[in-house]
Amino acid sequence: xxxxxxxxxxxxxxxxxxxxxxxxxxxxxxxxxxxxxxxxxxxxxxxxxxxxxxxxxxxxxxxxxxxxxxxxxxxxxxxxxxxxxxxxxxxxxxxxxxxxxxxxxxxxxxxxxxxxxxxxxxxxxxxxxxxxxxxxxxxxxxxxxxxxxxxxxxxxxxxxxxxxxxxxxxxxxxxxxxxxxxxxxx
Amino acid sequence: xxxxxxxxxxxxxxxxxxxxxxxxxxxxxxxxxxxxxxxxxxxxxxxxxxxxxxxxxxxxxxxxxxxxxxxxxxxxxxxxxxxxxxxxxxxxxxxxxxxxxxxxxxxxxxxxxxxxxxxxxxxxxxxxxxxxxxxxxxxxxxxxxxxxxxxxxxxxxxxxxxxxxxxxxxxxxxxxxxxxxxxxxxxxxxxxxxxxxxxxxxxxxxxxxxxxxxxxxxxxxxxxxxxxxxxxxxxxxxxxxxxxxxxxxxxxxxxxxxxxxxxxxxxxxxxxxxxxxxxxxxxxxxxxxxxxxxxxxxxxxxxxxxxxxxxxxxxxxxxxxxxxxxxxxxxxxxxxxxxxxxxxxxxxxxxxxxxxxxxxxxxxxxxxxxxxxxxxxxxxxxxxxxxxxxxxxxxxxxxxxxxxxxxxxxxxxxxxxxxxxxxxxxxxxxxxxxxxxxxxxxxxxxxxxxxxxxxxxxxxxxxxxxxxxxxxxxxxxxxxxxxxxxxxxxxx
Numbered sequence: 196x197x198x199x200x201x202x203x204x205x206x207x208x209x210x211x212x213x214x215x216x217x218x219x220x221x222x223x224x225x226x227x228x229x230x231x232x233x234x235x236x237x238x239x240x241x242x243x244x245x246x247x248x249x250x251x252x253x254x255x256x257x258x259x260x261x262x263x264x265x266x267x268x269x270x271x272x273x274x275x276x277x278x279x280x281x282x283x284x285x286x287x288x289x290x291x292x293x294x295x296x297x298x299x300x301x302x303x304x305x306x307x308x309x310x311x312x313x314x315x316x317x318x319x320x321x322x323x324x325x326x327x328x329x330x331x332x333x334x335x336x337x338x339x340x341x342x343x344x345x346x347x348x349x350x351x352x353x354x355x356x357x358x359x360x361x362x363x364x365x366x367x368x369x370x371x372x373x374x375x376x377x378x379x380x381x
Numbered sequence: 382x383x384x385x386x387x388x389x390x391x392x393x394x395x396x397x398x399x400x401x402x403x404x405x406x407x408x409x410x411x412x413x414x415x416x417x418x419x420x421x422x423x424x425x426x427x428x429x430x431x432x433x434x435x436x437x438x439x440x441x442x443x444x445x446x447x448x449x450x451x452x453x454x455x456x457x458x459x460x461x462x463x464x465x466x467x468x469x470x471x472x473x474x475x476x477x478x479x480x481x482x483x484x485x486x487x488x489x490x491x492x493x494x495x496x497x498x499x500x501x502x503x504x505x506x507x508x509x510x511x512x513x514x515x516x517x518x519x520x521x522x523x524x525x526x527x528x529x530x531x532x533x534x535x536x537x538x539x540x541x542x543x544x545x546x547x548x549x550x551x552x553x554x555x556x557x558x559x560x561x562x563x564x565x566x567x568x569x570x571x572x573x574x575x576x577x578x579x580x581x582x583x584x585x586x587x588x589x590x591x592x593x594x595x596x597x598x599x600x601x602x603x604x605x606x607x608x609x610x611x612x613x614x615x616x617x618x619x620x621x622x623x624x625x626x627x628x629x630x631x632x633x634x635x636x637x638x639x640x641x642x643x644x645x646x647x648x649x650x651x652x653x654x655x656x657x658x659x660x661x662x663x664x665x666x667x668x669x670x671x672x673x674x675x676x677x678x679x680x681x682x683x684x685x686x687x688x689x690x691x692x693x694x695x696x697x698x699x700x701x702x703x704x705x706x707x708x709x710x711x712x713x714x715x716x717x718x719x720x721x722x723x724x725x726x727x728x729x730x731x732x733x734x735x736x737x738x739x740x741x742x743x744x745x746x747x748x749x750x751x752x753x754x755x756x757x758x759x760x761x762x763x764x765x766x767x768x769x770x771x772x773x774x775x776x777x778x779x780x781x782x783x784x785x786x787x788x789x790x791x792x793x794x795x796x797x798x799x800x801x802x803x804x805x806x807x808x809x810x811x812x813x814x815x816x817x818x819x820x821x822x823x824x825x826x827x828x829x830x831x832x833x834x835x836x837x838x839x840x841x842x843x844x845x846x847x848x849x850x851x852x853x854x855x856x857x858x859x860x861x862x863x864x865x866x867x868x869x870x871x872x873x
Contacts, residue, residue: 240477
């Protein structure tokens, strides 16, 4: 191989390399631009798709029970029907539920769920015996919901409540049955 | 010689880098090389130009519309009861919802604009000449399909604007001779606009038209590659003579730059001036002044002039001739001359029609501004939109179920029974409205065979099997029991 031949080959090579590197430089630049733009655009797309994970879309709101003054002089548990408003993304479901307002103690009012922690029957207040007696399997609870006897694994469940502008409010919930601890069902 | 060859070969082997070997590994299996060659090495006579970017930009916009459209469907429900609520939910509640919806809505306008630019460039450059008839016709079909996408998508938010514009749009279909009234009913899914109209437009917008569109886009690109790039107007359309440049990198760079600028503009618009949603469609509103989207304004204005016995000429004959002229132009203008200044008739007709469109659109806007009653109503409608946008999101079902009298319980006894059902926590096991849960069987529709007396008896004295399933005897007054039975029997 002569020196001249070699130099031609080398020269040709470097010219090809030059044009190739210019092509690939532009390619890299374009690719980079597109990737950056694509990434920037995918941020709102991903956030949009993940919305239900980023924010709570299902929620049970606070339900009004009545004016707090109404319950100041209670001596026995009072049954009240409340409107429970449940958000399911863009839907709102409203249903009526029963709760018990207990006679206030030291100025605080407790709210009980009437659902038996045994098997979920609705527990009525027995006026004559002054006890909550579940009609299904005769679980008996005291006036404050404490378990007295029967198959119930725990006392009656308290519901979260608050007083706002003189109105007693409650957040209705269901709890898991047949277990000794109070565990909300989502 | 034989001795010299050995070391040379090992040198070559070492010089192939890992990247090159990886590329080769894939190329052998996938044929990436030939695909890339096919896609990127398309020769362009006369070299890359900014005038050629519109086709690629349209493809890019189509992809953008597809992606934003798919994610919007995550939250959208196509029914007259829920469409508006779900769009309001997207706009007012969902993270980035207003931005993506705006990107989709502005994107549709961008598609129309770039389509017109693409069409104008192709026409002025005479790029439909030289065995490109099918390429041109497929482009015309794509134009029609894109306009159909815009038309069907416009209704989906089911706000006042969408509802009334589509009412007018579908009414126009009834002017088509012979099949008109049938066509209108076919589009609406009945005589009136309603929930079936939303379903139909949704299916057309999301399934049918996109499927056809993708097919025609593929055809269009294939035919384009088959015929080859036409090059500048001075070029011979069938036997190009100018020195060529490959599609990659210069033309690709230009296309990408314009596409990025496009998305930047759309992004800024969507962010700083998001598309608004008006109040929910109210078919009883007799005051509403419907106006179509800007690209339909020329047709809207044109139709105003054609009333009475000659309406058919303006509504059908002239548009049909115009469309036919456009579609068949490669067969009419057959000379190989491409330079626009040497094609005064072809270019003149095009400019005239385009000018007519622009003039019609402007006149429509002017008419609305000049008529004080319409201007006032349009301003009022605009205020209503602003007002609705300011209001917080209102979930579906809130308005009806909060106010007791509106609840659709015909029989007061049934209503009372529902209260008993809920207060006795029957729903704890049998579910809301008796739909049934894991703990208790479904009641809805299950009691048709039983008389009210039988049911009352069962509730008071459950059977052994019911007791086994933890059913308790219902301990309520006779009056409440009667109501409860009425309620359970009403569940369907």
